[in-house]
Amino acid sequence: MTDAAPALAPPASRRLTPAFLVGAALVGLHVAVGLLTLVWTPYDPAAMTGGRLAPPSLLHWAGTDRLGRDLFTEIMIGARIALAVGSGAVAIAAAIGVTVGLLAAFASRAVDDVLAATLDILIAFPTLLLAMLIVAAGDGANLGTAILAIGIAASAIVARLTRILARRVLAMDYITAARVSGTSWLGIVRIHVLPNIWPTLIVNFALQFGLAVIAEASLSYLGLGAPPPNASWGRLLQEAQATVYTAPFGAIAPGIALVSLVIGLNLFADGLRDVADPTRRRR
Amino acid sequence: MSLVDLAAVSFAYGRGRSVLDGVDLRIEAGRNLGIVGESGSGKTTILRLMLGLARPTAGRIAFRGEPLDPGNRPFMRGFRRAVQAVFQDPYSSLDPRQKVADIIAEPLRSLKVETDVDAAVAGALASVDLPPDTAGRYPHEFSGGQRQRIAIARAIVSRPDLVLADEVVSALDLTTRIRIVDLLKTLSEKTTLVLVSHDIGFVALLCHDLVILEKGRIVEQGPARDILSAPRHPYTRRLLASTPRLADFA
Numbered sequence: 133m134t135d136a137a138p139a140l141a142p143p144a145s146r147r148l149t150p151a152f153l154v155g156a157a158l159v160g161l162h163v164a165v166g167l168l169t170l171v172w173t174p175y176d177p178a179a180m181t182g183g184r185l186a187p188p189s190l191l192h193w194a195g196t197d198r199l200g201r202d203l204f205t206e207i208m209i210g211a212r213i214a215l216a217v218g219s220g221a222v223a224i225a226a227a228i229g230v231t232v233g234l235l236a237a238f239a240s241r242a243v244d245d246v247l248a249a250t251l252d253i254l255i256a257f258p259t260l261l262l263a264m265l266i267v268a269a270g271d272g273a274n275l276g277t278a279i280l281a282i283g284i285a286a287s288a289i290v291a292r293l294t295r296i297l298a299r300r301v302l303a304m305d306y307i308t309a310a311r312v313s314g315t316s317w318l319g320i321v322r323i324h325v326l327p328n329i330w331p332t333l334i335v336n337f338a339l340q341f342g343l344a345v346i347a348e349a350s351l352s353y354l355g356l357g358a359p360p361p362n363a364s365w366g367r368l369l370q371e372a373q374a375t376v377y378t379a380p381f382g383a384i385a386p387g388i389a390l391v392s393l394v395i396g397l398n399l400f401a402d403g404l405r406d407v408a409d410p411t412r413r414r415r
Numbered sequence: 416m417s418l419v420d421l422a423a424v425s426f427a428y429g430r431g432r433s434v435l436d437g438v439d440l441r442i443e444a445g446r447n448l449g450i451v452g453e454s455g456s457g458k459t460t461i462l463r464l465m466l467g468l469a470r471p472t473a474g475r476i477a478f479r480g481e482p483l484d485p486g487n488r489p490f491m492r493g494f495r496r497a498v499q500a501v502f503q504d505p506y507s508s509l510d511p512r513q514k515v516a517d518i519i520a521e522p523l524r525s526l527k528v529e530t531d532v533d534a535a536v537a538g539a540l541a542s543v544d545l546p547p548d549t550a551g552r553y554p555h556e557f558s559g560g561q562r563q564r565i566a567i568a569r570a571i572v573s574r575p576d577l578v579l580a581d582e583v584v585s586a587l588d589l590t591t592r593i594r595i596v597d598l599l600k601t602l603s604e605k606t607t608l609v610l611v612s613h614d615i616g617f618v619a620l621l622c623h624d625l626v627i628l629e630k631g632r633i634v635e636q637g638p639a640r641d642i643l644s645a646p647r648h649p650y651t652r653r654l655l656a657s658t659p660r661l662a663d664f665a
Binding site: 187304306308310311312313314315316319323324327328354 | 463466492495498499500502503504507509510511512513520521525526566569573
């Protein structure tokens, strides 16, 4: 290590990578479509507006379903449901997971061991299975129960990640320096721990968001998600299953919507980490 | 009155082997103290005890005659302001997500020191020979020696009476070491230093008194000049024989 070396970097420049821009565009598109459905859709989602299983056309961009309803309208509403479930579930997972993870990181060894073992047991259950158990234990299938179930299931993963990241930060000399400087434990969490772990956490949140969207689609596919008339992408996929060989677009269109949102979230999160983390900026 | 007193201080992790055993030492204001020993001799543990980061399993530590009690908040606020530290690794001692200004200002903000924070930060940077624009940058933009200067700036910004430095130059190259030694020499005109190091040559350049530590026990202590010119304990003689002296290169 030298003292004489000149400062290395020009003023920090925030990088907006192509991947970040593509991710932001995909997520932004879904958000815009989801918000648009609050005030406008091409057709009444419950109305039979065309022939049954009609192929894509100028009137029906994604064709129609087996009851003659406009599939594009249903996919648009599906975006709203996916975003509501994703954001709700991630908010619950973040609130529970980050709190429990931080408590475990700061706890005595005995308490930490108990919390770590509990989290490992919860993580051993597949998220979908855990969500199904919570839905089954609740008051039946509805959107709120699905959000709660997926959020609770994801919170164990967030808690374990938070615990690992926070413990790594707490072992650094700058935490000891903060203690010597008189910074309280709450201050250490606010000033040092959270800013240092959030770039990794936010990537995980985006991943959990995508997994929550997939989990909701899976629950709806199994009849445990948002009940009709909510046009969840999972329910659309389930309904299209019987006619996948005769009218494949009924499965392809919601599939494209689902995959594009999940990919968009992942790209967006990865780019966000680069922007948020000063040590990853261009030198 | 002495700044810090350790009386018959012992320390052990859990029920394990004792790390420190019956340590007595006194830090007088204006007299820099060097604590020297090999790895595992307990010198960093002494420093943690003196910083109130751990409690002794036996014995007593006092600051300005008052018992060092981490549970006594009003006392600890004054203690934290008066006693600061610099750590060995300049790469892990600075938060990579904070700007230098925030890093240096942390003691002032945490201890609620009533002062012009920006001016105090600028003053601390000037004291360690770093330009004012350093304040707006992040640690990863600096070399190891520059980072250590930032860490020293953080330690002196609250104008402490005592700065404890743990192996503060051991991670630096020789040229940078010499610059940091010069810097510490200048700073020691205003504050008392306690230097913990395995390098007796380094501490001898800055300290009036030395404490030689072996396996958790003090084997020799006294004025640095006396110890360096006529070491009495075989361990001290071995340390002197095995440590290259910075002065030889300066």
